[in-house]
Amino acid sequence: MNLHFPVFELPAEAQALRREVRAFIAAENRAGLWQRGGDFATHYDPAFSRRLGARGWLGMTWPRRYGGQERSMLERLVLSEELIAANAPIAAHWIADRQSGPLLLRYGSEAQRREFLPRIARGEIFFSIGMSEPDSGSDLASVRTRAVQVDGGWRIDGRKLWTSFAHLNHYAIVLARTGAAGESRHEGLSQFIVDLKAGDLEVRPIVNMAGQREFNEVVFTGSFVPDARLVGEPGNGWRQVTSELAYERSGPERYLSFIRLAEAALQCAGANPSPRLREALGRTSAKLIALRSMSIAVAALLQQGAMPNLEASLIKDLGTAFEREQIGVYRALRSELAPASAEYLSALAETTIYAPSWTLRGGTREILRGIVARGLGMR
Amino acid sequence: MTATLQPVLSADAMVRDAAGRAFDDLAADWFRSEATFPDDAARVRKRQALLNAVAALGFADALASPDAREAWVDAASILRAQARSAAPIDMALLLATGDRLASIAGDPSLYECAADAGLPGNAQAVLALALGRCLQICAALEAALDLSLQYVQDRRQFGRPLARFQAIQHSLAIAAEELAASTALTDLALACMVREGCASARLPGLLDAAALVLGHAIDVVYDASHQAHGAIGFTREYPLHRHSLNLLRWRDDLQRLRGGELRCAERLGDAALQAQGVWSAVTALMQPGDRHD
Structure with a gap:
């Protein structure tokens, strides 16, 4: 068995943060700023996200030069669990804080980090996940959205599906095929930061079973993405x-x-x-x-x-x-x-x-x- | 931050092996000292169970003092190693007693022997015994799963190893998840014992949680491991039965040492009611006390 779950105790600063977060949530509840309800992934409130950003609670593990607080993953875990236990409206910033930001920190260019991370940390911009497609769900390596290199950037054609809050969020990180799949099918994939507010793509609503407008289909027809929005290396998308x-x-x-x-x-x-x-x-x-x-x-x-x-x-x-x-x-x-x-x-x-x-x-x-x-x- | 972030516990295979041998020596000594017992089946059975109790309690006593908490890590290794090796049970002897129930259960429960020895009066010793059983259960769960994983690679049906069938993969994956949860919880209780000692206010709650989580994990692993093995797992000649029988007996011990499965659940539920929240109670129980060094 190669499973590894060592025992860690939360450090004192994480315990202190828990008290701080509980007090913050109690004050928010007293002020009636939001109600418990819905689901962590769909309870969307940009103003709440900005209040977290103002407290330094978004991107809190990132370097200070990118707007972070250089706090530990254990402190982020404490913040997350307290927010989720309280049913706080975290859906707006959730993807950007949890995975888009860390992805850019790990693989993004210096310019991308400087452009996006501080704004994520302030709760100004929110991200969607651009992975699933009509014919690619669990079999993610089969994505058919293509990006072709053109002068100064890439042209994207294809469709992304189940893109939560693409109609409200600012950016999506889109996985697209840029080269041959190879035997593993994991080659030739690349990730792009796509501006959802750009005019050359279409965001079509899909209402979820609860009656909420959450999902979208995002349609790319020759949509242009500049070179500077490629994340990491072309063809390295699967690893990323x-x-x-x-x-x-x-x-x-x-x-x-x-x-x-x-x-x-x-x-x-x-x-x-x-x-x-x-x-x-x-x-x-x-x-x-x-x-x-x-x-x-x-x-x-x-x-x-x-x-x-x-x-x-x-x-x-x-x-x-x-x-x-x-x-x-x-x-x-x-x-x-x-x-x-x-x-x-x-x-x-x-x-x-x-x-x-x-x-x-x-x-x-x-x-x-x-x-x-x-x-x-x-x- | 990163530099100070060290696991509270880490396993070391060499320490474990050495500790396992030390445990065997201890057991041998104990048998020699009891050589005057009449050699009938009931006595042997009783003696085997009492050996378990004394061995575990010996560790607990040695480790109860504040100076000796660190030694719990070694004790844990000993208990795990012994549980993994699962010495064969002498079933011919047990069957000769004609007591079929006893033959299924292996031997009288640790709980009864502990009660005979007046141990429940010593609340801290009982906690140590319960933690010992948790460690043994985790080791036996892992041993049962390891046997299953090896078996499904070796055994071929329909022209391919059983491991290639998705139904088998998922069944054993779920069993591995329950094992992981059991080990994580047991390690948490062990860390609590090491850091705070037997008198920790959190230890009883963590052991109550373990009695529930490990109790369920045993059902899942007992089911999945025997299902994967087919009839061979249901024999005396194949080693899976040793782990299965140990698991069933040790679960009985663990839960009875804690007053029964439902009492464990109700006590934890009462803690949640008192804290006016499940989440508050969970975070409080997992937060190290002021006693740790």
Whole structure:
């Protein structure tokens, strides 16, 4: 077994940050600036993102010269988990802070870092993921969007799909084929920073099952991207895109999406809590402790410069399966509540509707289990 | 920041092997000292179980003092190594007693032997015993999974190794995920013991969590490993049964040492109610206390 989840304790500065974030959220709630609700990936509020930016809480691990605070991945984990546990509206900045920024930091040019990172850190610009296509979901290497070199840049033709908030965000990092696929099919892919506000591409809305305008189809027809917007080396796109995965798959959003429902049930426990509710709350806590310990380990490994993609994939599969199972647990406890509150009913309805997305986005459970199986030597 | 970020615990295979041999020596000494026992099956059975209890408690006592906390890392290695080697159970002897239940369970539970010895009166020793069982369970889960991973590479059906079938891959991947969660939680409890000692206020809660998470992991690994093995895994000649039987017995011990599976869940649930939030309770339980050095 080559799985590695060393035990790390959160440093004192991370504990101090937790108190600071909890106080901030309490003040936001007192001021009624937003309501709990929706889902971390779809609760979109640019003003909230800018308030986080003003506190230095976006891009907080990045170098100061790019607008960061040079804080650790463990501090970022504490901030993330507190925001998600509070159902804060983080969707606007989430992708840029979690993976687009780190991608540019790792592979972007100096000019790209100076242009984009400080603005991400201030909450001024938001990013979308441009990976999936109509015929390329889990089989990402099969993308057919093409970028062809022209004078001064690249012309892009093709379609990206399920591009969350492309209609509101400013940029997308688009994976496109720029050369022959090779035997591995992983060659000849490149990533581009695409300006979603440019006139030469089309953003078509797709309403999600919850009735929200979240997804889009982004259509490129000879859309021009200047050379300066190529990320990293041409043809290195596969390596770059997989480097985003450890950031994307190991965080608290992969095991806390349901927490609002458990907390709502707890608030309805009444003076004499049902033993069944007490048992459920205990079982939830136990698995959360295990998952959180693993997530802290991955954050610490990232801090050390490792790329724990296997561990991250494992956390996402285990965590999202747990999240989905929790909904059934707390739905069954409805008759044990004294009585069920409006918040419980709302949390139950919303988590139930959003649950299918948890085990799809960022890698389906089938893909993740395949990655774990490969790590175990079965593939 | 990066320079100070070191894992609280790290495994070392050489230390583990040496510790495993030390444990075997300890066991041999104990058997010699008990040589006056009448050699009937029930006595042997009882003695084997008591050996387990004394061995674990010996470590706990040695390690309970604040000066000796670091030695817990060695104790953990010993317990893991011993659990991984899973010495064969002398089933002929057990079957000769005619006690079929005992033959399935292997031997009387550690919990009963600990109770006979008056150990539950010593709350810290019981915590040490429970942590010992967690370490043994993780080692046995890993051993069962390792056997399964090897078997599905070797065994061919329909013209290819079982490992090439996606259904097998996913079943064992899920088992590996449960093992990873169990190990992470056990290592967290071990780190708590090393840093804060047996008297840590957090240790009982972490062990309650372990009793639940490991308890479930055993179900998953027991199912997946035997399913992958087919009939050979359900025999006395193939080693999987040693790990399976140990897992079932050790889970019983762990959960009974903590008062039962439901009590573990209810205590953690009460902690969440008291903290007025699952999340608050989880972060509090995982936050190192003031006692650590």
